[in-house]
Amino acid sequence: MKIIKTLFIAIISLTILSCSNSSSSSSKEFYTLLMEVFEVHDEMMPQMGKLSELRQQLEKKVEEDPMNAITYEDAITDLEDAHTGMMDWMKDFGEEFPYKEDRLEGMDEDEILESIEKMKKQKVSVEDMKQKMIDSMENAKAILGQ
Secondary structure (H helix, E strand, C coil): CHHHHHHHHHHHHHHHHHHHHHHHHHHHHHHHHHHHHHHHHHHHHHHHHHHHHHHHHHHHHHHHCHHHHHHHHHHHHHHHHHHHHHHHHHHHHHHHCCCCCCCCCCCCHHHHHHHHHHHHHHHHHHHHHHHHHHHHHHHHHHHHCC
């Protein structure tokens, strides 16, 4: 009887340990993704000023060169869309993952796994936003001859 009781306790202990390891692994994956998302955001946030600067230069060109106004205006629209994309992404991210010290606090394994999937979508979204910003700035610079 004592052997069965010891075996039962060992099985329960291993089950709990494997669950906590799974949770720890899942938590690590979540926080790795979170850091990757923040890295992209932090890389692109300083570029917001450059977006505005390029837009202002293009607006000046519209006045100086009305024959090519449509080209400048299209580039302005792209820059404005990229700016809006950053602002919308930040708002959406903040709503989906409100700031708190431990973003996984109180979550069980299933909730953590769900958060990982949401974070993967955020990573795709932030990468898309980054590419839109880069493309719009490169296009504006090419039009301005920079």
